[in-house]
Amino acid sequence: MSAEFNVRHTAHLARLELSESEARRFQSQLSQILGYVEKLKEVDVSGVEPTAHTADFMNVFRADEPRDWFTTEEALSNAPRQANHLIIVPKVIE
């Protein structure tokens, strides 16, 4: 499986762009790590249920009620660019 690992393609899926040297290094390091995790194939997992988390409950609900939380100013206080209570981003529609 790890032979098919393409670091640039996977980086693109995660919206990361790698330099030449990063790409070379990651390709080799991650191939080594993917080779290491191949050992999980040795384990007989037939009939074993997967564990997503270790707490024994499924759905947790609370009442859907408004309450005090951030003000708009607080919510925007860490935005890199903003104006008129809006976050500014590059134009999306041409």
Add this chain to the structure above:
Amino acid sequence: MDLHTLSLSSLQARFRSGEASPSEALEALEARISSVDPKVGGYLSRNLNRAREEAAVADTSLPLGGVPIAIKDVINVKGDPCTAASKILQGYTASYDATVIRKLRAAGAIPFGRLNMDEFAMGSSTENSALQRTSNPWDLSRIPGGSSGGSAAVVAADEAFASLGSDTGGSIRQPAALCGCVGLKPTYGRVSRFGLMAFASSLDQIGPFTKTVEDSARLLNVLSGKDPLDSTSLETQAEDYTRLLGRDLKGVKLGMPKEYFIEGIDPQVDTAVRAAIRQYESLGAEIVEVSLPHTEYAVAVYYIIATAEASANLARYDGVRYGRRAEELRNLQDLYVRSRSEGFGEEVKRRIILGTYVLSSGYYDAYYLRAQKVRTLIRQDFENAFKKVDALICPTSPEAAFKIGERSGDPLKMYLADIFTIATNLAGNCGISLPCGFADLEGSRLPVGLQLLGNNLDEAKLLGIAHAYEQATPWHKQRPAL
């Protein structure tokens, strides 16, 4: 009077007897930090003015009244920077208190200082911090462990009475072992994660670093409990985690997992841990060998599950709503790609890519789903072991602190440093590391950690077992010469 050297409990005793005030304690601590932190590098920043105001009006009758507690840079304290030691969050100011901070404040404590760590808690040496280097207080050329390296180093160096860290694969226990203090990873769900920047949501847990086991229990009393803001926090009866401190060990059964006593452990670590086991026997505990047969798969399972969860959690850092945004952007896609590529450090990128790969179409079943199934088998190993014993006893780390720079080119070797801690996160149970001796390496005297692992929600029993050993040994009283 060297107030900064006191444990949290001794400090509070001085507050209550009137021998010292919270303001004096804070000033003593600040003087200590100013004198040794230029060498140790544990703190990223401190808001001294705010802490002074809080100390002046502290109510010392509260459970942690007037005690400054230092915080890992991944837990939000309103008004303080919170960067996860990442460039992508440089300049970020927390706009709310994490639940653990709210609880500390309600107990009278003073959150004081931001602690260095591996970027987004990814690492075992704190070398992955994008902001600064932290050294081991016992040998400044060595790493303090990680990811909560700052949290461990400042407690060991008497620069904090106690601190908070987070443990996803050993990030509390391993640095506590390498720096020579007490580090507790509570059961998954015991402590709310609300306000902890998420790395791997099914594994992350907040816990305390302290100078003594008693302090650890007292902090857990404050930190634990169901939180409506964290749907994975557990609904449990309130309990006093100090209640089994001082109890003798008659009838207590400790299991030595045979897979944790393997070749490759540093001989001095092995010697110290085996001496601790004999000490337990002489204190009345019964030692039996147990097996956790899927241990050898834990690192592989962990690096699939933790990176998969991280790749999803770290998708939020896109340069739009907060954090650093790249400049001179061509379009929105460019904003995402360049903000992330410029903002994340190397280890974080490596793990995001690995996590993205194991979740990607065509590979999900082979990697992620299979890892989740092996995780079930690892959980069952622990369930079976805890049917036979009260706790497991083993090394925290296979070796003492290594030199800064020694491992940085070899991520797989770095990952294998966590072999004794990560299975616990996968299984969800609790664990503690406490000092059990020293290794002499190249002229340095380096702490060795003993790890005790407890069943789900068995923290009180675990702390009692740890306390009995601590009280019978001198290790927790040793301090580095700085």
